[in-house]
Structures are given as C-alpha cells and as structure tokens.
Amino acid sequence: MLLLSCSSKLLLLEGALRRGLPETLPVYGAVMHINRGNPAGHEVLVDSWPEFKVVLSRPRREVGPVSAPPAISAPHASSLPSPWASALRAPPCFQNGVYEAIRDMAKAKDIHLDLFQYVMAWGLVLLPPAPPNTCPLWLCCRLEEGLTLAPVPPSHAALLNNVWDFGGNLRSLRYLEMLTRCFPSACLLGPDGHPVSWSLTDPLACLSHGYTLPAYRGQHYQGTVLGALVGQLHAQGFPAFCGVLPENKPSLGALHRLGFCSQPGVLYMMVLKPDPTAAPGH
Numbered sequence: 001m002l003l004l005s006c007s008s009k010l011l012l013l014e015g016a017l018r019r020g021l022p023e024t025l026p027v028y029g030a031v032m033h034i035n036r037g038n039p040a041g042h043e044v045l046v047d048s049w050p051e052f053k054v055v056l057s058r059p060r061r062e063v064g065p066v067s068a069p070p071a072i073s074a075p076h077a078s079s080l081p082s083p084w085a086s087a088l089r090a091p092p093c094f095q096n097g098v099y100e101a102i103r104d105m106a107k108a109k110d111i112h113l114d115l116f117q118y119v120m121a122w123g124l125v126l127l128p129p130a131p132p133n134t135c136p137l138w139l140c141c142r143l144e145e146g147l148t149l150a151p152v153p154p155s156h157a158a159l160l161n162n163v164w165d166f167g168g169n170l171r172s173l174r175y176l177e178m179l180t181r182c183f184p185s186a187c188l189l190g191p192d193g194h195p196v197s198w199s200l201t202d203p204l205a206c207l208s209h210g211y212t213l214p215a216y217r218g219q220h221y222q223g224t225v226l227g228a229l230v231g232q233l234h235a236q237g238f239p240a241f242c243g244v245l246p247e248n249k250p251s252l253g254a255l256h257r258l259g260f261c262s263q264p265g266v267l268y269m270m271v272l273k274p275d276p277t278a279a280p281g282h
Contacts, residue, residue, distance in 0.1 A: 001045040029205025030057035039182035040203035146191035154180040186229040197221040207242035223254040
C-alpha cells in the first residue's frame with residue numbers, strides 16, 4: 001500500500017471518489033475531512049497510483065486507534081491497519097469480499113470479530129440538495145418551550161457514552177469527546193441544559209450516534225436534530241448519509257420524512273477485539 005500524502009493527489013483522489021458515489025461514501029467523507037484540515041488525524045493509503053482499486057483511510061500511527069476506525073473502499077481488502085491495541089469498530093464496507101478478507105485476517109491474528117449487518121435498501125441514505133428558496137424542514141418545526149437547538153457540548157459526552165451500545169468505557173468516551181469537538185453535531189438541549197435528543201457525525205462524515213432520551217420520544221425531535229445537522233453538512237459541501245438497522249423504525253421514519261432515499265446493497269459493521277491472552281504485538 002502507498003501512503004498518499006501529497007495535497008494535489010489527495011484532491012484528485014477526492015474527485016475520483018466523488019465520481020464513484022454512493023459506493024465510495026465512507027472513504028469519500030474521510031478524504032474530504034483530510035483535505036479540509038484533517039481534524040481526526042487520518043491518512044490515506046492506495047494500492048497504486050494514479051490508477052487504484054483499493055483505498056484505505058485510517059488514523060495516523062502517532063494518533064492511535066482511539067481517534068477513529070479505518071474506512072475501506074475496495075473490491076478486496078489487502079491489509080489490516082495496526083496496531084490492534086484494543087477493541088476497534090470498523091465502519092460499513094460496501095464491496096463484496098471486504099468482510100471476508102477482514103474476517104480471515106482477524107482470525108489469523110486471534111482477533112475476535114462481531115458482525116452487525118445493515119441492509120442498504122433501508123439503511124444507507126443520501127439526501128439530495130434542497131431546491132433554492134425553500135425553507136429547510138427543521139426551521140419549520142416549532143420546539144417546545146425550554147428546548148434549544150445547539151451543537152452537542154463535549155462536556156456531555158459521558159451521557160452519550162452511557163447510552164451507546166458500544167460505549168461504556170474510557171476509550172469510547174474519548175472517542176465521543178473527539179467527535180463532539182472536531183465534527184458537526186446537533187442536539188436539543190432541555191431546560192436544564194442537558195441534551196435530550198442528538199446526532200453526531202464521525203471522521204467519515206457519516207451521521208451517527210442518533211439518540212433521543214425515552215422521556216422525549218414520540219415528538220419527532222430526532223427529525224429536527226437530523227435536519228439541522230444535514231444543513232451543516234450541506235453548507236460545507238458534504239453528502240449526508242448513514243446506516244440504519246432495518247428494525248430501527250423510528251430512525252428510518254425520521255430519515256424518510258427528511259427526504260432521504262434508500263440505496264440498494266448491504267453494509268457490515270465489524271467490532272474487532274484482540275485476544276487479551278495474546279502476546280504483545282501479536
């Protein structure tokens with residue numbers, strides 16, 4: 001794999017990935033962030049240049065795996081990023097063969113892999129740009145008295161960590177703090193100043209971590225939050241996309257009300273956990 005560090009080459013890569021949308025969405029978002037200040041400290045590798053078939057985005061080695069998971073866009077994954085110091089969440093991968101390649105390499109390194117499958121017909125969505133001179137949906141929604149629309153305060157990352165299925169530990173807390181500091185987010189703050197409904201974006205520019213506290217559900221607040229966040233993404237030139245489990249009807253409803261269009265295909269999210277009994281560096 002070749003490290004692509006030249007700014008002009010990275011801009012050319014961004015253009016090539018744009019022409020491959022929507023299949024290239026996760027790695028496209030990562031490259032966009034790299035070309036716009038690189039807040040997550042990512043780097044990009046390709047199998048060859050200028051013609052390439054594999055693109056991999058990962059945290060720079062000096063940044064470490066806590067900052068973000070790797071993004072792969074390729075017919076076949078040819079290598080796994082390292083070091084594998086602790087549990088790592090790999091984002092959805094599109095192309096056939098990527099999951100199988102990572103599964104085989106994880107097995108060879110004694111890394112336990114949990115697979116979560118997303119149906120792209122339901123989950124991966126793109127929002128077309130709004131027609132000119134139209135009122136954004138989230139500006140047409142009236143909020144209850146006492147609720148305020150704002151970015152997610154990093155000081156409340158612990159709340160997000162407590163309700164995240166993959167959270168609850170110090171590493172996930174640091175990851176969520178990094179997301180709230182570095183990337184667009186939106187939430188509704190309650191009268192006490194604490195978030196009651198929120199959504200973040202990650203280093204791949206993917207909508208993520210959407211959640212509404214149980215006491216505030218049924219009021220379409222997630223749609224208001226998502227609409228505000230999509231507006232931020234569009235203003236910065238990013239596409240709006242995410243993956244949703246097919247059984248998550250409330251989130252799918254909120255997305256569809258915002259005009260998201262389903263895309264065909266399957267996504268995988270892989271949680272990789274090294275064997276704690278393995279020798280260091282294995």
